[in-house]
Amino acid sequence: MRVLKVSAQEEGQRLDRMLDKYMQLAPRSFFYKMLRKKNIKLNGKKADGSEKVTAGDEITLYLADETVESFRKQTPQKAQRTKNTGRKSMNIPVIYEDQDILVLNKPVGVLSQKADRDDYSLVEWLEDYLGKDAAQTFRPGICNRLDRNTSGLVVAGKSIHGLQWMNRLFRERNLKKYYLCLVHGAVKGEKKLHGFLKKDPKKNIVTVLKSPENGTVEIETRYQPLQVVFWEGESYTLLKIHLITGKSHQIRAHLASIGYPAVGDVKYGRKGKAEQKFRLRSQLLHARQLELPEEEYLPSLYWNKIFIADLPRKFAQVLEDMGVDISDI
Structure with missing residues (x-):
């Protein structure tokens, strides 16, 4: 016999789902058979597997330890x-x-x-x-x-x-995701980008198309220029990006497709003075802010909650050296 006590982290799931996770190699039919025969009980009572478990519940397995262990595996x-x-x-x-x-x-x-x-x-x-x-x-x-x-x-x-x-x-997509990105070029005005993203899994690279094709997914990206600077003979823009759809490489590929690649992006960008001067090997792209909505299924403590992540030191240093004012960012 073995007794499983439901923890706070586990509550809210169905009993049969929890059994499935505990004994990964057992077929679902085995659980239902054991439940019918009362070899598996929930809080000492017969159950059918559809019950939602709560913290403190006890699941009793009237099974030999050898049987239980034969259905378990180390992932x-x-x-x-x-x-x-x-x-x-x-x-x-x-x-x-x-x-x-x-x-x-x-x-x-x-x-x-x-x-x-x-x-x-x-x-x-x-x-x-x-x-x-x-x-x-x-x-x-x-x-x-x-x-x-x-x-x-x-x-x-x-x-x-x-x-x-x-x-x-x-x-x-019921929350708002905002990024900061430093790009090559002088970007003027806010804009909403729309396109279709196609991924090449062998090369791990994506292409943004104007029209849908087989295997493409629709993407949307909004951006707002925060500051434009002229540094070492070249223009750069710090963008605030509202990521609407959130697909793989979306921001980097979308910006590069309109001629404004992210600084430091070795896959979709170009090697300019900033990359050489600051020895950049990765894109200056940062998931800066998340805004949660008011949703009935969410606890009220999360309603309208905003999370903000500090910029990495390297990103902040590049901006400061270029003369970008980051005090209000």
């Missing part, structure tokens, strides 16, 4: 986390934290999620940061992703509820 993520414990000291600034969510300021060079087996990303850092707790089936996760060399705000869920709330906001 590759957990195995990799063990290998990378020496890197859990990675410095990730925490902007906000409560019992359900975390808001982080991702540095340049840090992966949002693994690209290769040996990578140590925000997902692994998150597990190391939170440490081991009472949760047996819940795994914290991030709700939005940034390119490796884009810095700024990333939201993570510490509980089932937190993941559900934040994932829904990003999925339904």
Whole structure:
């Protein structure tokens, strides 16, 4: 016999879903059979699997330990986390934290999620940061992703509820996402860009098209020039960007497609005086601000909440050396 106690991080999910996460190799039919035969009970009572569990609930498995363990497996993520414990000291600034969510300021060079087996990303850092707790089936996760060399705000869920709330906001585009980006050229006036993004997965590069084609996704980007400077014989503009759709490489490719590539962007940009002078190897693009809406499914403490992430030191230094006033940014 084994007793699983539902933690605060796990509450809100269906009983059958929790069982599925705990015994990953077992078919769903096995759970329903055991529930019907009362070999699995919820708080000492018969259940059918559709019940929503709450913190403190007890799930009793009247099964041999050998049976339970035969249906469990160590996930590759957990195995990799063990290998990378020496890197859990990675410095990730925490902007906000409560019992359900975390808001982080991702540095340049840090992966949002693994690209290769040996990578140590925000997902692994998150597990190391939170440490081991009472949760047996819940795994914290991030709700939005940034390119490796884009810095700024990333939201993570510490509980089932937190993941559900934040994932829904990003999925339904019910929150506002603002970026700061330094681009080549003198940009005049606010503008809303519309296009269709096509990705080449082999080269990990995207192209922005004016008309839809097979395999394209529709994208929208708004920008507002904050300051234009003339430095070392060339013009540069600091843009405030409202990312509406949020697709891979969207901002970088969209700006480059209209002739204003991000400074430091080795994939979609060009190597100019700024790149050489400041030895830039990554784009000066920063997820600066998130604004949450008033939604009925959100706890009121999140209504109209605004998160702001400080600029990376390198980005701020480049702006200051170019004469850009960052006091009001």
